[in-house]
Amino acid sequence: MLLSYRFRIYPSKTIQAKLNEQLEICRWLYNRLLEEVNKARKEGRKINRQDTQALIVKLKEEKPELNKVYSKVLQMVNYQLWSNIKTLAELKRKGKKTGTLRYKTGNSFKTLNFNQSGFKIDFKRRKLVLSKVGEIPIKLHRKIEGKIKGVIIKRTKSEKWFALVQLEVVDETIPKTGRVIGIDMGVHHFATDSDGNRFENPKFLDKTIEKIRKIQKVLSRKQKGSKNREKARKRLAKLYEKLENQRNDFLHKLSRYYINNYDVVCIEDLDIKSLVENNRSHTLNRHILDASWSKFIQLLFYKAERANRRVVKVNPKNTSRICARCGKIIKIELKDRLFVCPYCSWEADRDYNASLNILNAGLGRPLAPVEREPLLRIVSYWEVITGQVLSMKQEAPCVS
Ligand SMILES: [Zn+2]
Incomplete structure (x- = not known):
């Protein structure tokens, strides 16, 4: 069972600039991959998650900035795209009115997903350490028990920053009530x-x-x-x-x-x-x-x-x-x-x-x-x- 806890983080001005830049790069990647999917479909070619995943490596030549972002985070952009595609298909199947998947504009890309690796929480110093980003003070207002599977960095509309810590926990047991x-x-x-x-x-x-x-x-x-x-x-x-x-x-x-x-x-x-x-x-x-x-x-x-x-x-x-x-x-x-x-x-x-x-x-x-x-x-x-x-x-x- 996966749980998600939200912690406020306080990135410095420099780190904020870095995070914002990385969000922008991820947004570019998302749109670029979506474009590729749309193109393939228009031409009647089959395309899947592995295809776009492989494309990321090639794109690094076209856009060297991609190297500024931790590779797993880039992979998760691809993952997010395909999960959106799947959700849309699901809705269509249920007969809901749906448009096509939209390109991400302006500030609409808000998360950096460090899945499995690229992060560390230093509990003693109360710092979140992210690959290719740096150290960020974190307010640990609650205990973290269980294995940390990933950390998602999120920027809110009012420009606060949060870390969503994904934890694997064992099921809780509460007695049956008969009600x-x-x-x-x-x-x-x-x-x-x-x-x-x-x-x-x-x-x-x-x-x-x-x-x-x-x-x-x-x-x-x-x-x-x-x-x-x-x-x-x-x-x-x-x-x-x-x-x-x-x-x-x-x-x-x-x-x-x-x-x-x-x-x-x-x-x-x-x-x-x-x-x-x-x-x-x-x-x-x-x-x-x-x-x-x-x-x-x-x-x-x-x-x-x-x-x-x-x-x-x-x-x-x-x-x-x-x-x-x-x-x-x-x-x-x-x-x-x-x-x-x-x-x-x-x-x-x-x-x-x-x-x-x-x-x-x-x-x-x-x-x-x-x-x-x-x-x-x-x-x-x-x-x-x-x-x-x-x-x-x-x-x-x-x-x-
Ligand atoms: Zn009656």
């Missing part, structure tokens, strides 16, 4: 689950989004290329990073809570959900919420794999319209917060009813063995990020 759960993710609340817990949408979103909007307005008024515009752009990038950090902290802790407390976690398949929901509003809030959902699911899968838990994706069709107790499908408006079944007189919070349907679908059982709705427990954002949620008391096992 299963269905989670409904919503617009009004982040998540409502079949044990009757409701997680509020993180409030920081509103505050930070408000700030982002303000700066965006300022930015649109500033003259292109002006110093002030550059300043505003950096501030905006910083805010986006802050938003992402806050959001990730929340999502990490919430997904940890579910993985620690349940053997099977059932959730909606968002790929399908976005297709089912027409009329989607493309507001900034909604955009960030969408991103949070997919990140949350990604984290659930990631943690589940390590802890030997199961995450089941279910088709979201009708999950909010089925009566979880008798199985009949009912017409329910988006504004209706209460689900009332005219057939069996089941009454429940709309999202709670949906979470039961998601659980039923995930477990492959027809109906939920429920009598009446429990009192929903509202869990605030603070309870999640301060870790209180991890010590929340659980109901008795409810295995079916």
Whole structure:
């Protein structure tokens, strides 16, 4: 199992210039190799990863600057290109609308990938040593346990530098709980689950989004290329990073809570959900919420794999319209917060009813063995990020 830890690094001005130059060289290489692939395809020639890999050596004559970059890093540029090609083909196969692979422009090439070799962490002196780069102070805010497989150097939009340290670790073992759960993710609340817990949408979103909007307005008024515009752009990038950090902290802790407390976690398949929901509003809030959902699911899968838990994706069709107790499908408006079944007189919070349907679908059982709705427990954002949620008391096992 591979883990990735992020550490802030503080390259000197000289080293920053070196890193930026190497990023630029890698960007050139990426585009050059992509050009080669496009050309081959146009001419109907087959071309694969080994072909472009071999080309790198030849290109060193055409562009001696390539020698300034550690050879393995150049190889990883080729690797990245082919992994992008593969992803695109995969999306096409699934019937998604895709364009062609784009050339990397301006600052869009942001990572140098030192895979297997070319790096060393000097723990005593707190320095990261990179081949053909030099020494960079690193803030080791957490212990590194396990074998280091690689280091990825990353430049963010606000021009901070990070080292993503790839670690090989053994799987963690946590005892089986005998519990299963269905989670409904919503617009009004982040998540409502079949044990009757409701997680509020993180409030920081509103505050930070408000700030982002303000700066965006300022930015649109500033003259292109002006110093002030550059300043505003950096501030905006910083805010986006802050938003992402806050959001990730929340999502990490919430997904940890579910993985620690349940053997099977059932959730909606968002790929399908976005297709089912027409009329989607493309507001900034909604955009960030969408991103949070997919990140949350990604984290659930990631943690589940390590802890030997199961995450089941279910088709979201009708999950909010089925009566979880008798199985009949009912017409329910988006504004209706209460689900009332005219057939069996089941009454429940709309999202709670949906979470039961998601659980039923995930477990492959027809109906939920429920009598009446429990009192929903509202869990605030603070309870999640301060870790209180991890010590929340659980109901008795409810295995079916
Ligand atoms: Zn019913």
